[in-house]
Amino acid sequence: MWPRSGGPPAARPGAPAGPRPSRAVPGAPSCGPARPAERPASAGPRARPADPGTRPTTPIRPVAPWPRAEQRAPAPLRHRARGLVAALSVAVFLATGAGWAMVGGTSGLTTADVTGPHVADGATDILLVGSDSRVDARGNPLPREVLDALDAGDADGQDNTDTLMLVRIPDDPDLGASAVSIPRDSWVDVPGLGTHKINSALARGAAIARPDLIRRGLSGPDLEREANAAGSRLLVRTVEELTGVSIDHYAQVNLAGFAEITRALGGVPVCLRAPVRDSYSGADFAAGPQTVQGAQALQFVRQRHGLAEGDLDRVRRQQAFLAGLTHRLLSAGTLTDPTAVADLMQAVNGAVVLDQGWDLTSMLAHAAQLRGDRVTFRTVPTGRADYRTGSEGVAVKVDPAQVTAFFAGLAAPGAPADPRGGDDADSAAPATPAPTESGTGRAAAPRGDPTPAADTQPELTADGVPCVD
Numbered sequence: 001m002w003p004r005s006g007g008p009p010a011a012r013p014g015a016p017a018g019p020r021p022s023r024a025v026p027g028a029p030s031c032g033p034a035r036p037a038e039r040p041a042s043a044g045p046r047a048r049p050a051d052p053g054t055r056p057t058t059p060i061r062p063v064a065p066w067p068r069a070e071q072r073a074p075a076p077l078r079h080r081a082r083g084l085v086a087a088l089s090v091a092v093f094l095a096t097g098a099g100w101a102m103v104g105g106t107s108g109l110t111t112a113d114v115t116g117p118h119v120a121d122g123a124t125d126i127l128l129v130g131s132d133s134r135v136d137a138r139g140n141p142l143p144r145e146v147l148d149a150l151d152a153g154d155a156d157g158q159d160n161t162d163t164l165m166l167v168r169i170p171d172d173p174d175l176g177a178s179a180v181s182i183p184r185d186s187w188v189d190v191p192g193l194g195t196h197k198i199n200s201a202l203a204r205g206a207a208i209a210r211p212d213l214i215r216r217g218l219s220g221p222d223l224e225r226e227a228n229a230a231g232s233r234l235l236v237r238t239v240e241e242l243t244g245v246s247i248d249h250y251a252q253v254n255l256a257g258f259a260e261i262t263r264a265l266g267g268v269p270v271c272l273r274a275p276v277r278d279s280y281s282g283a284d285f286a287a288g289p290q291t292v293q294g295a296q297a298l299q300f301v302r303q304r305h306g307l308a309e310g311d312l313d314r315v316r317r318q319q320a321f322l323a324g325l326t327h328r329l330l331s332a333g334t335l336t337d338p339t340a341v342a343d344l345m346q347a348v349n350g351a352v353v354l355d356q357g358w359d360l361t362s363m364l365a366h367a368a369q370l371r372g373d374r375v376t377f378r379t380v381p382t383g384r385a386d387y388r389t390g391s392e393g394v395a396v397k398v399d400p401a402q403v404t405a406f407f408a409g410l411a412a413p414g415a416p417a418d419p420r421g422g423d424d425a426d427s428a429a430p431a432t433p434a435p436t437e438s439g440t441g442r443a444a445a446p447r448g449d450p451t452p453a454a455d456t457q458p459e460l461t462a463d464g465v466p467c468v469d
Contacts, residue, residue, distance in 0.1 A: 109348070110137040112229040112250075114236055115355045119246040123170045123411035127239055128179075129232070129252040130163035131202055136254055136350045139221030139228075161199045161235065162302070163318060166243060169369050170411040176374035178410045179322065181315045182239070183379070187387055187395040191237050197392050198238060205234025228252075228353070243380075244404030250355040257351015259294040262325070264343040265334060267291035269324040270300060271467035280305045289465065297321070312385055312396070313469055319377040320468040326375065327465055381406055 135141050164182040184199035193204055209230030213223055236247045253261075262268050271289045278284075283299040285292075292300050301321050307313035334340045369375075383397035 109358075110225070110353045111356045111358070112225070112232060112353055113356055114229055114232040114250050115247050115357060118248055118357070121246060121411070122172075123168050123245070124248050125245045126167040126169070126249040126251065127236060127247045128163070128165040128167060129161055129202070129235065129250070130258070131161035131199075131252065133254045135221075135224050137252075137257065137353050138350070139224035142254075161202050164198065164239065165318075165322075166239065166245070166247075166407075168245070168407060168410045172411070173369065175369070175411070176376060177369045179319070179375055179377050180407070180410070181319060181377070181379045182242070183312060183315055183382060183385075183396045183398075185385075185394070185396045186242075186380070186382070186398045187389060188238060188242050188398065188400070191234065191241060197389075197395055198242070200392075201238040202228075202231035202235040204231070206231030232353075242398070242400055242403055243407045245407050249358055250353075252353040254351050254353075257347055259298060260347035261344065261351060262293040262297040264340070264347045265293075265325070265328050267293040268297060268321060268328055269465045270321055271324075271465055273467050273469055276303065276306065278303045278306045289467075307469060312379070312382065315379055316468050319379075320466050323377060324465045 133142075162184050164184065166180045166182065167177055168180065169177045182198060184197070186198045187195060188198045190196045190198075190201045190204060196204070206227040210223070210227045213226050213230075218226055232250060232252065236250060240247055269289065269291050272285055272287050275287045276283055276285050278299075281299050281303040282295070283303040285296075285300065301314075301318050303317065304314040307317075328334070334344065380398060381402040383399060385394075385396050387395045387397040389395045
């Protein structure tokens with residue numbers, strides 16, 4: 001059985017006393033007693049109320065140990081996608097309202113019940129997910145010829161999410177949005193299951209829910225959709241516990257859809273500082289500006305081997321890709337061309353799973369904050385990138401107290417554009433590396449260096465195409 005926490009974890013330093021209400025997750029493990037509040041006082045209260053009337057808790061059941069790939073039976077249909085970060089384009093696209101206005105609503109989109117009631121906390125928070133999938137948004141298996149064309153290879157058997165990005169849009173319209181990456185190897189508490197890499201939360205929740213779903217008679221696409229929804233609920237809870245925010249909306253993109261979205265846009269502009277070649281991801285790119293789409297786009301965002309800082313460098317690569325994608329989306333006339341919008345919506349319909357609460361009115365209210373240089377790409381505060389877990393290999397160490405304080409600051413009036421605090425950052429450097437922004441030089445030293453690297457490039461926003469490693 002996967003490790004389970006033996007009891008409520010110790011509160012974070014500086015956290016207020018008292019329990020934080022928990023959310024029941026149908027089809028995913030019960031967490032037992034509510035976790036103590038762990039957020040620093042400066043972050044403010046961020047509790048999401050339980051909703052037992054609509055989300056009955058399912059007791060955790062014994063499950064088989066996580067098997068090795070060579071021991072595993074042929075992989076079932078998977079409802080996730082590898083290395084996919086195009087979800088931000090979906091958020092920006094939906095926020096403009098152009099797609100819905102032109103194609104007549106969201107009737108073709110797949111939705112799932114994965115988020116709880118909205119909690120007024122100063123911001124709208126959207127979790128964007130790219131994960132290892134071999135099925136489309138409706139639970140249907142992707143054809144082998146599609147996988148071969150994408151050079152996707154075989155699934156690794158663990159359905160891990162390779163990309164997690166939390167978009168925080170402050171209620172204050174004078175503040176721009178922040179798209180914050182959470183490294184896939186972050187070592188975090190998964191509610192009810194102990195400490196694991198965050199990229200396994202969705203898969204673990206889906207695997208626990210699957211036996212009950214089968215006993216209820218579900219199979220095929222229905223089984224895949226419901227298992228994915230259960231895993232998504234556990235992932236949402238995991239991110240909420242780490243960040244101290246309540247997730248308002250959720251978007252997940254599948255494998256073929258990622259490629260189709262990039263093709264519908266006519267490719268995505270990117271830029272590399274040096275040529276790269278990687279046999280693991282298939283990446284083979286020259287230095288300098290270039291346009292990628294389809295399989296090449298997948299290779300660009302998946303590569304981590306051969307990069308100096310591995311997963312952290314991949315995060316910066318993904319952020320740069322999103323900046324280029326958003327630049328193309330908003331500057332190439334896509335949203336004013338009915339044919340282009342129809343092509344994009346066709347790609348989105350089979351690729352994206354959204355929570356059931358998406359609506360045009362609420363997204364239009366934030367459209368101005370999701371344009372151009374008002375979207376800033378950031379990364380959560382991280383410590384060692386070579387933390388030895390003993391059970392799951394090397395992980396990225398994170399301090400939940402720093403992460404919650406960081407997210408609270410993103411919605412605070414007068415928050416600095418630079419999360420390091422501006423000109424006085426060097427004299428007030430925190431004990432562990434500060435949050436980093438892609439495009440501001442290398443990331444904060446992954447081995448616990450308390451001083452962030454000096455800026456060498458402008459802040460990365462969504463109105464340009466930055467060069468990265």
